[in-house]
Amino acid sequence: MEHLIVDNLTMEFGGLKAVDSLSFSVKKGEIYGLIGPNGAGKTTVFNCVSRFYNPTSGRIIFEGKEITKLKPHEIIRAGISRTFQNVELFKHMTVLENLLVGQVAFTRENILSAAFMLSSVRKEERRIREEAMEILKILNIEDKAHEYASAQPYGIQKLVEIGRALVSQPRLIMLDEPAAGMNHSETDELAELILKLRDELGITILLVEHDMSLVMNICENICVMNFGKKICEGIPEKVKSDPAVIEAYLGGEEIA
Amino acid sequence: GNKNNEQPSTPASQKEQTKKELAQGVTDTTVKVGTTLALTGPVAVIGTPMLHGMQAYFNYINDQGGVNGRKIELIYKDDQFNPAVTVQKTQELVEQDKVFALVGTLGTPGLLASMDYIVQKGIPDVYQGSGSSKFAIPFKKNYFPVQPNYTTEGHVLAQYAVDNLNAKNIVIIYQNDEQGTEGLNAIKEQLEKLGKSDLLKAVVPFNTTDVDFSTPVLKAKEANGDVVILLGTAKPLAGIAVKAKEIGYKPQFLASYVVSDLTMFKLAKDAWNGAIVAGWAYPIYGKTENEPKVKLFLDTIKKYFPNETPSGYHVAGWIAAQTFVEGLKRAGDNLTWDGFIKAMETFKDWNDGLAYKLTYTETDHSPQRAMYFMKAIYKNENEYTYEIITDYIEPK
Amino acid sequence: MLLQQLISGFATGGLYALAALGLVLIYKTSDVVNFAQGEMAMFSTFIAYTTMTSYGMSYWEAFILALLFASVLGFIVERFFIRPIQNAPVLSLLIVTLGLMMIVNGIAGWAFGFETHSFPAIVGGELKIFGAVISKSNLLTLVITVFIMGILFYMLKYTLAGIAIRATSENPTIARLMGIAVNHVYSITWVVSSILGAIAGMFIAPTTFLDVNMMSSVLLKAFTAAVLGGFTTFVGPVVGGLILGVLENIASGYISAQLSSTFAFALIVIMLWIKPTGLVGQKVGKKV
Amino acid sequence: MNAKKYISWIVLILIATLIPPILNLPGSLQYLLDLSLIYAIVAIGLNLLMGYAGQISLGHGAFLAVGAYTSAYLTLTLHVPFFIALILSGLITGIVGILLGLPALKLEGNYLAIATLGFGVAVTQIFAIWTSFTGGFSGIKPLKPELFGFKFNSYLSYYYIILILTIVLVILTWNIIRTKVGRSLMAMRDSEIAAKAMGINVSYYKTLAFGLSAFYTGIAGSLYAHLLGFMTPYDYAFSIGMSLNFLAMIVIGGIGTISGSIIGAIIMTWLPQITSNLPIKSLSQIITGAIIIAVVIFYPNGIAYAGARLKDKFEKLFAKHQEKIVVKIEK
Amino acid sequence: MLSLIDIESSYGYVKVLKGITIEIKEGDIVAILGANGAGKTTILRTISGLLKPDRGKIEFMGERIDGKPPELIVSKGIVQSPEGREIFPGLSVLENLKIGAYTRKDKNNISKDLDRIYHYFPRLRERQNQIAGTLSGGEQQMLAIARALMAKPKLLMLDEPSLGLAPRVVKEIFEIIKEINQEGVTVLLVEQNARQALAIANYGYILQTGLVVMEGKAEDLKNNEEVKATYLGGKSPGSNVN
Ligand SMILES: Nc1ncnc2c1ncn2[C@@H]1O[C@H](COP(=O)(O)OP(=O)(O)OP(=O)(O)O)[C@@H](O)[C@H]1O
Ligand SMILES: Nc1ncnc2c1ncn2[C@@H]1O[C@H](COP(=O)(O)OP(=O)(O)OP(=O)(O)O)[C@@H](O)[C@H]1O
Ligand SMILES: CC(C)C[C@H](N)C(=O)O
């Protein structure tokens, strides 16, 4: 079953075609890799799906519904959540508060009920706090809950971003270079985490990453982009040995 | 003798029985008076010289031993032209500093904001540096306004333009604030009364924050104004005169008493030459310069504030102080609020000071209504003066 | 009448623009809108005035002296008031300049009094253009403004020092890692913009007259002009200043004099709505 | 909010309630106290907008004017009872705030500052000529409030109205900022992009922030009108200068803190008045300016953080000590 | 060439470096490895002068530099490519590169070096007039490294240069580092990609929560079991790539 379909997507900046008639699709419950050289257009694809960019042409379909016309803040309610390549945390908020923001679209409290702290609000607050703490536990950073997000080392910030994306209980999560800045053992833990998200929570994962050990290990299917176009698609084995991919992206003999 | 005793804050009428007692702020050797004015911010331009005018006169009196052996102590508070502060400072003066009277306060909005309080307290309030007519009407027992209000002035200006200048096309350029709008309405009112409303060809407002005055000048010119009445403060009016000269437009300017001092010459230079300006206080320029009461003023200012050019605002402060001192003299030892008010109400065409013929009765504290006109004569940067061209005129 | 209003609008706009250039220069390096800019300009202008009237100096001697004074003032302000809190939030810096404004204004009132004075123009007289009149002094202001704008524009865009200034404003920490002595950069920009302010003050004073409050409304207009044109360029304030000057005149001439600023601002908001970063400003879209 | 914080707030409220009658403050000081609490309400509103939502406003003086004149008009012309007029003033000002929030959807930083500045100028200009509503330059005299026949004539009795309102508004604010709305505002402030990705409708929250902030200021405006009892359109409290003053309040008090708003309002209201009785005329202005600068230099994040900083220093001393031990063991 | 002796540094009251001693010989490539938050970046910031050490001393070519301002330290020839693509987003690519050469005295050679940089990173030449903030993440990273190279430093400090770069470019980057080193530039390298780092380094330090827990020749570290397990990725799940 196709969960996300990117159909003939094109995104131009001035004269530059950052994404060029790109099509691919992700199945439900799949871990799908999107790789390619720097500047190939991967982040741009993410930005189109999460609606920060208005694609020049093409369609994006999620769970059978076209989402190309939605507003950025409506995407999370559609069931898609994401992280950012250059960490975008809420700097002056604690780690826990960062996670709570991920719940904003799903809580029913409004300004009046909150101002008067109705018991429904209190109950809801307690619930989302517990849920967020659960997630921090899964990420193994619950001890950081009350520290400021900006004071965390890069790797932890990346985890917090994942946590924030998770609290909205997305059905598809898009991770933009989650392993950047992590060493091997940390990357391994991340791999386990991603697998767990898929296996235990049933979340579909769209992954952009330059760490080939991670990509090749956990992705079922991979799409390789270059200059905005798809140059290869398939299972890791296929991609890894594709001469075009080696030439444009992996470069020579040894990988990773 | 009585010491500086607590004055219960009851309305003035209830203080009959305290006749022999002294009101707050009075001892055998001193009388404390208070004032609020803007000493910082944009209106400090007016507040500072006005305060200095008062200080000069009180210093002069104190140097002579004071009034009945009492020296006058002036407590001033900077209200920054902010009514919320005026209200607070006024109370501070009345309740903490326990002044005997308020003298020479400045700034229409602040004075109106504190008016209810002052009326309720009953403390004497001599001279309000404001052209609003609200201090006199309706009647308030403890208020003694001195300078003519803008309504009176407007009437006189209109009449003068029609009768003496034979205006064909009158244009009013007015400052968009309390002063300008009250004056404007008064001029319109008087023209109507004279049956000459058709002479008024245009009314053009400007804002105090304006930098460029070409629009009002051009509009006046477009309306073919031969007499242009200017209502506002010195800086913008000078700007208007300069602009008019620049574009070669030479109407007869007729300006409010607010700019009746030499500042205009310093700013507008020859562009001010020939302008006619209203005055209400005794003229201090030209022929009168050597008259004793003018000389006293000029010399005293020079003595205490040698770096300042005596201006209309100094005159205003001087008059405020003079008027108060005269009341004090007349009250003698009967220095209760009531006693002072009674003394003030004996003024009848009092003309010894720089104010013209002040009269207060038991039922009417309206300031004097007569004004005169003078003409600006500018020869060069160092030689300029006003020449008095009319007697005091009262509006019909 | 319309032509005269346009011309006068340009003349006034030139004053706004000149006052705005220094504002923009500081903003470009330290992200601070210097509220004290106008007061510093006023103070320097008073120095010129006092040396002329009390010490009998010539216009040019006084002019130079005022510029010298301005550079010292700019240096002191940066060194002792701005630098200690370089790393504070921008809003805090803004408030420091607000405090400075009060201090400089207060000292000026104390030192120079509150009287209004006339201030001589470099050149006297008027010029006629198709029947409309512009004072030579105002025309000269326009020329000087455009000239200074050109220099600043060139400096910042094309010289290494200019690039260093921009780099400092984007990220002072990283700029230091590139070997840029950011403190010098700050000092220099404050000195230069204080000098620009003094020049503006001495060109504006003949029109608005000189007193301790001469700059308060001019500075507000200058700020508006800079924003209208685009706060991030030097062409912006000039374009914005001229438009604002004309807009005000047209609004007060043909719509309502009482509401002239209201209409001028309404139009500005509409223009900004269409182009949110000012008419000639550009925005660097944040990329994620 | 932890227990310690609760207790300190309660102690504060007690002090605020009891001090005036115990000290038997003279009228002028009681009045200043009233005024500073009114400004504190504005500061809380402004802080919600600037400190929490990250949107600048130089138009709060104008909001104060809208609230003040609305209340005056409702009570004087339409004879609406004060307490209803108070709420309505807040609501109507809030609606005006939402309108001003619209430009904020597209503008930021200085550009937004100018839009709000323009609003400030426009409101006073419009009010000056809209005499049927405002009385123009002749001014208007709002009456002292009345409830069940009791007239709040004295500054002390009026103080309690203001105090209760302040407390209520502080509680509401506190509730708002620590729940969904507050988090959304802060998220939007820290990263608009991430906020959008997390499903926050940024346009909605920006306008909401303006509306909310204006609501507070409208309430304060109503209180101001009836405290002063007289106003004209060019009243300083409605001016750009005052808007800047409000800004200074929240910055020296502490951006993004409720207590800071109150501290800042009190300092900025009392300081110039305390220093104004000094002999040299502009000295008070110079001192006020200097103190503002000193506060910012010593507490760049505002006085509300002063306590936190002291604690920091203490902990640093302590921490150093601790670290050394650790290092020794490890070596 | 550079030595850190018993350096302690902190942020606020949090002590991050707890007595670091590091020695870098002229002409070497020295690698610092360590987990997230170990303090690697903090070491570089301390050397650059952005952080003043609480204790200890830093000597560069026989001269004490601790406590000196960053701009002075840079002018002595220590240049850093900071972590996390800290380019000047509003400047163009070319302007960023020019700023890199800000302290250089030999302005005449700059255009030659620019050519060389463009040769290393052809993408930057293509985009030289693009506003740097709109570059892709990897392109920004290349720019950050290129900018540091433009300074022609004596000691080049790279903070995670491979971050976010495509595998092929990573290889190229390490080639470039080697090449530059052979031209006489000493390199201090902070890397998560420990395998690559140790492949080109002569010497390495392993950092743990602010302390050096191990140091030695790169060869030795590569073969150390502990290092292998943590930093070289001994046991990826279902590893079939390594
Ligand atoms: N807003 C923009 N304006 C101009 N060019 C842009 C913009 N955003 C992206 N680009 C360009 O589009 C291309 C694709 O960028 P994108 O960020 O999608 O690359 P990427 O595949 O994510 O690369 P990396 O692996 O380096 O992160 C790049 O060359 C970039 O310079
Ligand atoms: N600005 C800061 N304020 C407070 N603490 C900080 C700050 N920067 C870093 N830290 C803390 O200092 C410690 C060391 O950080 P540092 O950035 O040096 O680590 P690192 O080894 O470079 O990690 P990474 O591999 O994630 O880049 C971390 O615990 C971090 O939380
Ligand atoms: C003192 C007076 C001459 C001042 C003037 N009437 C004014 O209110 O502005």
Ligand SMILES: [Mg+2]
């Ligand atoms: Mg990317």
Ligand SMILES: [Mg+2]
């Ligand atoms: Mg690091």
